[in-house]
Amino acid sequence: MTTGPGYQQQYPPQWQQPWQAPPPPPPPPKRRTGLWVTLGVVSLVLVVAVGAGVGLVIRSQRAGQQQAVGATPSGEPGTVVVTDQEIAQLVAGHSKALASGDVKAFTSIFDQKNAALVRQQTRVFTNLRKVPLAEVSYKTLQREGRAEDSFGRGVTFTQDIAFVHKFAGIDLRPVSEWYRWTLRKASANAPLVVTKVGGAPPPISDDEGSKTMYYPGPWDIWPDIAVVKAGASLVLARPQDAALARRVAPTVSRAARSALGYWQANGDSSAPVPSGFLVALTAGKAQLGGLFRQSKATEEGVTIPMPTWGGGGDPVKVGGSRIVLDTRSPFFATQAGILEVSTHEIAHALVAGLDSADFSLFGKANWIVEGFAEYVANRGRPITSNLRYQEGRAYLAGQLAVPFRGELPTNALWDFKGMVSINYLMGHLAMRHIAQEYGEEKLAAGVLAAYSAPGDSSEAALFKTLGTTKAAFERQWASYVREQLG
Incomplete structure (x- = not known):
């Protein structure tokens, strides 16, 4: 998920049993970029609502x-x-x-x-x-x-x-x-x-945003910094976590290669994307919410996009991203979990520089932002292996707070009654459907169009790229969801 004086993205937690409706979590920051699952997500924290944040901060x-x-x-x-x-x-x-x-x-x-x-x-x-x-x-x-x-x-x-x-x-x-x-x-x-x-x-x-602008950095509060190269990326850790950083670095490098490889194979080669990523390791939610921001954290990991300095006329409005991972997260119990949460967050950072950062009331559609990150993190795996799979089946069976009506999740109700995790799955399934029905290149082009779109028109831009309407897409997607989870 994405957050920051702009927005944040987060990866939701994964400790509840996926077939049970989880208790409502504390509301995460508006507009996430990460892994928050009943299971895990990403969030981008700061100023106001979603895309509005970055634009306002830059101005x-x-x-x-x-x-x-x-x-x-x-x-x-x-x-x-x-x-x-x-x-x-x-x-x-x-x-x-x-x-x-x-x-x-x-x-x-x-x-x-x-x-x-x-x-x-x-x-x-x-x-x-x-x-x-x-x-x-x-x-x-x-x-x-x-x-x-x-x-x-x-x-x-x-x-x-x-x-x-x-x-x-x-x-x-x-x-x-x-x-x-x-x-x-x-x-x-x-x-x-x-x-x-x-x-x-x-x-x-606002009450949900960071109290500071990208402060503190690890250089401000850590007694020392372990700097570990992970291919073209970097992993930063406190001295006591230096050994962990060295163990995590190959996985971060693999996650970066996977995300970058996807874009290089399917995305616009002229689009501004980084060649490496900055990942900082923290231990627990207090530390997670106290690095590059000062806010309450509920995520497993977070991607914090940062506006370009003095970039009024620069087409790249988001100059860089900071990825922060909670090493006490259940994802860190296995290498597969570390790879998943790392790839999810890196996928957010990969496309952050595409954001138009125009003012918007609701921000980019969360199901596109989070769905793309989930798709990149879970490519090649059957949906039945997804940690949210049983929760998705419960959703179709009407066992969650809100029944499945065949409609894409909205930003306004994204966090409603513990529905965040299932909304991540719905976004993920939307991206899988696009990839299968329209092709990987169309998926990447649609995501680029959604990020580049002004204001609240991300959905319209994606559907225009696909050559369909939202109503027609939802009908196809709803059938696909029932087929995958039924």
């Missing part, structure tokens, strides 16, 4: 840059003032220090009397120097508070800062994590120092 990002206006000297004797130039120099020096590997210069901007803060930022520096970033810089965003005092008193205010970065081969474009710095200037002649560092909140938020 807010540019607005934030324009709003970063500081004080200008008033000429009053004894005035304490922080100018735009002073902040720009501080941020530029911080960028240069990270890029050049100068830890002393990097930590010099922080309050040297605050030993804990200096230690924390030294650790951030060390961690960032371990991860293979092709581009790094810090940029100013929005500012809040007084940056000038005409009575000679010190000033304290907050300045939001974007950490702009790019993983080569993994990110299509530079993306950004947002910090909130508390800045202090004690007197007219005192240096400007950072006294506190945290995550900046999203410009627009």
Whole structure:
């Protein structure tokens, strides 16, 4: 599933018995990209509803840059003032220090009397120097508070800062994590120092979204980072999970080859897709919800798409994705389970860069987004081996909260009364039906059309590509579902 200040996608949990109607889970973020099954799914968290999120975040990002206006000297004797130039120099020096590997210069901007803060930022520096970033810089965003005092008193205010970065081969474009710095200037002649560092909140938020914009990264909160290559992909883990990361890496590499191989064989070769993926391992739901976001997690894994930095005129609106997997998930009990959840999340990240990121009320159709990820993760396996198979049979028998009416799941009722897992299966079966009835290339073209479509027209775009109507498709699909699960 997909989530983030844009959207998230998640993979649902798989501990309930699939033939029983599961109890209603806590509502996951609007618009997922992952594995949440009664069984497992993916989610993309942040700002508002589905596709609207990314578009809004991108627009807010540019607005934030324009709003970063500081004080200008008033000429009053004894005035304490922080100018735009002073902040720009501080941020530029911080960028240069990270890029050049100068830890002393990097930590010099922080309050040297605050030993804990200096230690924390030294650790951030060390961690960032371990991860293979092709581009790094810090940029100013929005500012809040007084940056000038005409009575000679010190000033304290907050300045939001974007950490702009790019993983080569993994990110299509530079993306950004947002910090909130508390800045202090004690007197007219005192240096400007950072006294506190945290995550900046999203410009627009809701009760189900993340409290921060892609913060914290693992470099912010882990004492050390194990970086393991997985083919063209990377697996990041805490030091105590380094051995697990090495065991998981070949499976992640295999999942990436499978998803990329599918697209290379059937998709548009000119479409912007990455050649590798970033996967971070966490242990438990608290950690899962606290990496690249701060929100309550209910998924087994999540894919968090990140908007392109400053990409107003760039056709690629989603510059990269961050995949986070819960190693305490039942999927991690077997290699097959790890492969499934990894492939599902990678399938989300594979097509994230195709998203138009146009404003929409309901977002891309979940049955397309999640159905495609489920299809890619389960290709070549009979439907009878699917963990949701018995639940699907119960659905057709009228044993779940809602009876099967031969209609595709809607976003509005996606989470209704514990129906998330069965909706994943219905999306999966829709994709299997398309592949069998129209062919794999038509399936890939339909998914591309759905992601590229403006607003809430993803379904219409897919059906137009297939050369059919929704009503005609649903009739065919309903018969197919009964045939597969009957």
